[in-house]
Amino acid sequence: xxxxxxxxxxxxxxxxxxxxxxxxxxxxxxxxxxxxxxxxxxxxxxxxxxxxxxxxxxxxxxxxxxxxxxxxxxxxxxxxxxxxxxxxxxxxxxxxxxxxxxxxxxx
Numbered sequence: 001x002x003x004x005x006x007x008x009x010x011x012x013x014x015x016x017x018x019x020x021x022x023x024x025x026x027x028x029x030x031x032x033x034x035x036x037x038x039x040x041x042x043x044x045x046x047x048x049x050x051x052x053x054x055x056x057x058x059x060x061x062x063x064x065x066x067x068x069x070x071x072x073x074x075x076x077x078x079x080x081x082x083x084x085x086x087x088x089x090x091x092x093x094x095x096x097x098x099x100x101x102x103x104x105x106x107x
Contacts, residue, residue: 012062016049 019025020041027045028035037043042054046064055063093103 012066014066015055015059015063017046017055017063017067018049018052020045020047020054021052 020027020038022040023029023038023045025045027038027041027043029038030036038045040054041047042057042060044054044060044064046060047054054060097103
């Protein structure tokens with residue numbers, strides 16, 4: 001049951017997407033002599049999970065943009081965590097575990 005509302009939503013809701021079963025997410029299918037645009041997914045490679053229907057192009061662009069922004073955010077977090085720590089920083093810093101509280105690297 002949907003909640004009643006007047007007017008458009010304030011934020012675009014993320015729709016669960018799945019790879020198209022006809023083209024396997026490639027957006028094209030093999031014809032006899034050349035590749036053809038997949039008609040099952042409007043040549044996007046993505047369909048709605050619940051219905052399996054292709055998304056309208058306006059909605060598809062918004063959904064792919066939301067996914068791209070989330071992926072960029074995740075990449076930035078991984079880069080930031082790699083810069084803050086890692087094996088090299090542990091190897092170079094003094095961990096005071098060696099004889100006389102010197103650095104012990106385990107080599």
